[in-house]
Amino acid sequence: MKLVSDWRAVLQRAWSVRLMLLAALLSGAEVALSFLGDFIAPGLLAALSALTVSAAFVARLLAQRNMNDGT
Numbered sequence: 270m271k272l273v274s275d276w277r278a279v280l281q282r283a284w285s286v287r288l289m290l291l292a293a294l295l296s297g298a299e300v301a302l303s304f305l306g307d308f309i310a311p312g313l314l315a316a317l318s319a320l321t322v323s324a325a326f327v328a329r330l331l332a333q334r335n336m337n338d339g340t
Contacts, residue, residue: 283328283329284325284328285325285326285328285329286325288321288322288324288325288328289321289322289325291321292318292321292322292325295314295317295318295321296314296315296318298314299314299315299318302314
């Protein structure tokens with residue numbers, strides 16, 4: 270496995286990375302809120318996290334502006 274040559278730019282600009290970070294935050298919020306009580310319907314944050322991961326998968330496959338092909 271080899272990193273792309275402009276991996277720093279990918280981390281800063283790629284929507285797939287941003288969406289995966291959002292999914293991680295949603296998953297963490299689901300765990301944290303379970304300790305605080307039932308403020309949000311059970312499974313809502315898990316569903317939002319799953320949708321975000323799906324969007325990240327699509328974003329990873331699509332060409333994004335201001336990004337080269339990684340070669």
